[in-house]
Amino acid sequence: MAHSAGAFVPGHVTGFFSAHPDDDPTIAGSRGAGVTVDEGVVVRLEPGDGLELNGEPATIEAVDRVLGALRATAHVAVETDLPLGAGFGVSGAAALGTALATNAVFARALSENELVTIAHGAEVQAGTGLGDVVGQARGGFPIRLEPGAPAHGAMDGLPDRRSIEYVNFGELSTAEILTGDTEELTAAGTRALSTLVAEPSVETFMEVSRRFAREADLLTSPVEEAIRAVSEAGGEAAMAMLGETVFALDDGLSAAGYDAERCEVNLTGAHLR
């Protein structure tokens, strides 16, 4: 048994999605597409107790559920520079990083798919996400063709590398939106996916994501304004699901005058450090 282990999980921004609830949390999930970035979450784990988020005591329900599923009692330190509640999937990343590190420290001998399944199920049951974990496991620009954990879902990806900029204007509650009426949203997400699958490029992804946010009625004023400003400056931007966050390709936001964070598309997916 290793004394401690660390894991890195990339941030994941969903551009559009459709919600597919199910009583079985490994079947529940979302279709849609997003982008993973090399800013992410680092989890360090050792036998013990308690969770720290950026050095402060905290609770992340999905992490507790992962530890419960793996029958492990551990101290979990989660570090991230990503904004919280902003649509980067920090809770899903913490859950997946916890699964990877627990497997290493407590010698559970589980496969990648099994660990992703546990983290995905924990995140669904906590109500904090439907598709971040499977995207974060893959890296790149993940496309969720079919919802759910690896045994049920199906993934593809956009074979491109880009710089990504983002700016955050505040938090949105994933749980509130996911428990509300998602019919309109799911219809818009289904249309977006079928357009992207017909022409799987990053440009199509940005275009259908922009349209999705409008059709699903999720735009806030600062988000709408930033997307328009990037467009007018000749760039491509969209809204992060679910946060009051705008992400853009290359230097789209800074070219439009925003003070934006910049990162690269992540190539690795989640992994032990």
Add this chain to the structure above:
Amino acid sequence: MAHSAGAFVPGHVTGFFSAHPDDDPTIAGSRGAGVTVDEGVVVRLEPGDGLELNGEPATIEAVDRVLGALRATAHVAVETDLPLGAGFGVSGAAALGTALATNAVFARALSENELVTIAHGAEVQAGTGLGDVVGQARGGFPIRLEPGAPAHGAMDGLPDRRSIEYVNFGELSTAEILTGDTEELTAAGTRALSTLVAEPSVETFMEVSRRFAREADLLTSPVEEAIRAVSEAGGEAAMAMLGETVFALDDGLSAAGYDAERCEVNLTGAHLR
């Protein structure tokens, strides 16, 4: 249309496999498991003609087939420090790198799964491999649960990171072995996979790979001797399928007195550069 594009594809060593031929090259493939390494193949591609391998004119049938499938006329420069015919899947890597770079240069707007499918089919039709391409696309320690390209196959992985050492004693012809009687080999590979799936750890992978090479009667004298020497020095080694190559975890080969190449497990899978 970009003027040129580059792609990196990791080397992939199969530890054990079972062969699953089919008339449809996207259904044909192998079950088994292997390891990808951060030594790999770099492909640089631009409109033009001809292929160079490490600066010399060469022919790689799988690359020609990829270009044909993508209706592209291109100059392809393939660079690698990996030994050829040694079980690292250099031809599959060249095919997959060509697919990724062609998609970028000729704006084919295909998804990752579509490009992997084209490269896998090209490699199968060329008779030079059955499972390298899908493993190289994923990275890490890929497990091929079901044979074939993404739409048909199913993958998992071992969530571990290790240093890998290897030593090469000569070439083996993949095509010759794959067109011979593979019944015994496939029975041994099937047993190995079921043991690994029950206990998916790197240690199990090395153990079942060693047993597979013996049961499939593929060991040559220098390979058998090196595996035994690593074992006696307390390490873990196995034979690369298909090459006269021994690979070991950590410093297993150098600890046994061999002058071995060292690399790290690849985390990214194939990607544009």
